[in-house]
Amino acid sequence: MSDTPIYDIENLHLSFPDLAHKPLLGPALRVEILKGISLSIAKGDVVGIVGGSGSGKSTLGRAMIRLLEPDSGAIRFDGQDITHLDEDALRPLRRRFQMIFQDPMSSLNPRRTVGAIIAGPLRLQGVDRVSARVDQALDHVGLPRAFRTRYPHELSGGQRQRVGIARAIATEPDFILADEIVSGLDVSSQAQVLNLLEQLVQELGLTLAFISHDLSVIRRLCRHTLVLYRGEVVEYRETQALFDAPQAAYTRELLDAIPLPDLEQVWD
Amino acid sequence: MSFLTIENLSAHVGPSPILRDVSLSVEAGEVRGLVGESGAGKSMIGKAVLGTLPLAVQVTSGRILLDGEDLLAMRPRDRRRVIGAKAALIPQDPLTALNPSRRVGPQITNRLVDILGWTRQDAQMRALELLHEVSIPEPERVMRAYPHELSGGMRQRILIASAFAAEPRLIIADEPTTALDVTVQKQILKLIRQMQQRHGTALLFVTHDLGVVSKVCQSLTVLFGGLVLEDTRVEPFFAHPSHPYSAALLAATPKYTDPDASLTPVPDAVIEGVQAEIAAHDRMQPHV
Ligand SMILES: Nc1ncnc2c1ncn2[C@@H]1O[C@H](COP(=O)(O)OP(=O)(O)O)[C@@H](O)[C@H]1O
Ligand SMILES: Nc1ncnc2c1ncn2[C@@H]1O[C@H](COP(=O)(O)OP(=O)(O)O)[C@@H](O)[C@H]1O
Ligand SMILES: [Mg+2]
Numbered sequence: 350m351s352d353t354p355i356y357d358i359e360n361l362h363l364s365f366p367d368l369a370h371k372p373l374l375g376p377a378l379r380v381e382i383l384k385g386i387s388l389s390i391a392k393g394d395v396v397g398i399v400g401g402s403g404s405g406k407s408t409l410g411r412a413m414i415r416l417l418e419p420d421s422g423a424i425r426f427d428g429q430d431i432t433h434l435d436e437d438a439l440r441p442l443r444r445r446f447q448m449i450f451q452d453p454m455s456s457l458n459p460r461r462t463v464g465a466i467i468a469g470p471l472r473l474q475g476v477d478r479v480s481a482r483v484d485q486a487l488d489h490v491g492l493p494r495a496f497r498t499r500y501p502h503e504l505s506g507g508q509r510q511r512v513g514i515a516r517a518i519a520t521e522p523d524f525i526l527a528d529e530i531v532s533g534l535d536v537s538s539q540a541q542v543l544n545l546l547e548q549l550v551q552e553l554g555l556t557l558a559f560i561s562h563d564l565s566v567i568r569r570l571c572r573h574t575l576v577l578y579r580g581e582v583v584e585y586r587e588t589q590a591l592f593d594a595p596q597a598a599y600t601r602e603l604l605d606a607i608p609l610p611d612l613e614q615v616w617d
Numbered sequence: 618m619s620f621l622t623i624e625n626l627s628a629h630v631g632p633s634p635i636l637r638d639v640s641l642s643v644e645a646g647e648v649r650g651l652v653g654e655s656g657a658g659k660s661m662i663g664k665a666v667l668g669t670l671p672l673a674v675q676v677t678s679g680r681i682l683l684d685g686e687d688l689l690a691m692r693p694r695d696r697r698r699v700i701g702a703k704a705a706l707i708p709q710d711p712l713t714a715l716n717p718s719r720r721v722g723p724q725i726t727n728r729l730v731d732i733l734g735w736t737r738q739d740a741q742m743r744a745l746e747l748l749h750e751v752s753i754p755e756p757e758r759v760m761r762a763y764p765h766e767l768s769g770g771m772r773q774r775i776l777i778a779s780a781f782a783a784e785p786r787l788i789i790a791d792e793p794t795t796a797l798d799v800t801v802q803k804q805i806l807k808l809i810r811q812m813q814q815r816h817g818t819a820l821l822f823v824t825h826d827l828g829v830v831s832k833v834c835q836s837l838t839v840l841f842g843g844l845v846l847e848d849t850r851v852e853p854f855f856a857h858p859s860h861p862y863s864a865a866l867l868a869a870t871p872k873y874t875d876p877d878a879s880l881t882p883v884p885d886a887v888i889e890g891v892q893a894e895i896a897a898h899d900r901m902q903p904h905v
């Protein structure tokens with residue numbers, strides 16, 4: 350494993366056109382969503398990204414895997430500057446970073462079988478032995494191979510999320526972005542998915558960025574934690590240190606707001 | 618006497634039972650949690666009480682006593698009047714609960730005017746008073762706003778105000794903070810608790826989150842597959858849950874204060890045990 354970080358992000362700015370306040374003439378003004386974000390992620394790390402809704406977590410994640418193009422700043426993926434690469438130049442890289450979406454039902458095509466869904470990114474990459482790779486991915490996430498012929502609506506929430514994970518790992522990526530993937534699940538399925546991710550990170554040597562609004566989940570899974578507030582990084586440190594002694598007032602506020610299943614917790 | 622008593626309530630969709638002899642009660646001034654995984658039947662219990670069950674759902678037996686009156690034995694018109702006067706709902710998603718194309722004010726006052734026969738002026742006064750009570754700044758302006766112009770937390774405050782408007786003695790809150798950020802959730806939970814205490818309301822609080830239960834409830838009912846597994850005060854529950862399924866749910870809930878505890882999904886053996894309880898219950902039923 351080399352010392353080059355898998356991600357090296359410097360002073361990233363990203364804005365969207367402000368369609369809500371579009372002037373009658375001329376182009377819409379732009380709202381800045383990411384306001385100068387810098388961070389570095391080492392290979393094999395698991396980084397939690399936390400913050401309130403609208404703080405820019407998903408936007409940051411989508412910029413990292415270049416589903417969005419930043420206005421300025423730099424994103425280096427394994428040493429290569431990908432900030433402004435066009436789709437042709439990105440294609441060979443797409444295999445190396447994958448994403449698992451929040452809502453497995455709306456992100457999985459309801460008319461395609463589980464097998465076709467998992468094979469999607471493989472075919473896009475022109476990979477050979479697609480069928481064997483699909484079986485292998487199913488094995489990794491603990492779903493029976495027979496699930497290849499099932500449709501998403503025939504699966505439980507937890508099983509759908511496993512399909513999402515299988516699709517993401519099928520291309521043998523270096524990096525996976527998971528955006529709120531356990532938010533809609535019951536605690537039992539959540540525990541299963543978290544344990545599975547933990548195991549896959551180790552077995553496959555993945556680097557994982559895990560977006561979540563649940564600090565208890567992040568504490569459990571992630572080695573480092575980045576706290577985002579209105580498009581800025583307010584704290585980015587080792588998870589344990591951050592939880593033991595949060596430095597930003599906003600991190601403290603987030604921690605104090607968590608309702609623990611515990612009658613002793615002071616919560617006022 | 619309990620303000621709400623549900624006795625042996627069963628409901629079916631076609632041949633499939635979705636509520637199995639559910640019994641629970643909520644005292645005046647009490648907060649009872651109704652807990653279970655998705656699909657357990659939590660919302661159906663709330664809907665049965667409020668008379669808003671989907672058409673496909675048939676109540677097949679049991680009684681629902683609201684302030685001593687047997688709701689299921691009443692004529693529909695009387696039932697609607699009693700429920701409208703004595704019970705109210707705080708829904709899960711404040712955005713879908715509010716009509717996006719209408720201003721907030723009438724959405725609060727119409728219920729008072731249409732169901733309870735208040736004058737428009739009285740209803741208007743009451744709404745402003747309540748928006749003030751739930752700490753909404755500039756209530757007059759907010760009454761004229763459209764739902765999308767307000768934040769999620771603000772919308773939920775409006776629905777809380779609206780639920781308390783007619784001084785109901787029972788409120789059913791169905792996952793009222795699931796859609797909110799954790800910092801906003803804390804404010805809203807504290808507000809609900811405060812309002813409930815000040816008004817002495819009986820509160821049935823539907824949630825899947827045991828953390829939330831420990832913050833707002835005094836007692837709880839654990840449900841699985843429409844069957845009540847445990848009915849208890851919170852103190853013994855969090856110290857030693859008596860049902861294996863309850864214990865398993867607690868073990869599956871991560872706590873940032875206890876990061877090294879292994880996160881155990883509800884074990885298959887526990888689920889099989891619960892399914893056996895359900896099967897045993899169903900065998901005792903006369904065929905419907
Ligand atoms: N495609 C887009 N066009 C315009 N605004 C957007 C777009 N995507 C996100 N936003 C805005 O950017 C902000 C941050 O959004 P997001 O990154 O999704 O936040 P989070 O994931 O932290 O909840 C929000 O205010 C959102 O409305
Ligand atoms: N409109 C409906 N018609 C038929 N069955 C329904 C309907 N809504 C929910 N159900 C079924 O009723 C059961 C209980 O649902 P619900 O009370 O919504 O669960 P919970 O609120 O605990 O998640 C589920 O099995 C669900 O599939
Ligand atoms: Mg997001």
Ligand SMILES: [Mg+2]
Binds near residue numbers: 659660661
């Ligand atoms: Mg529900």
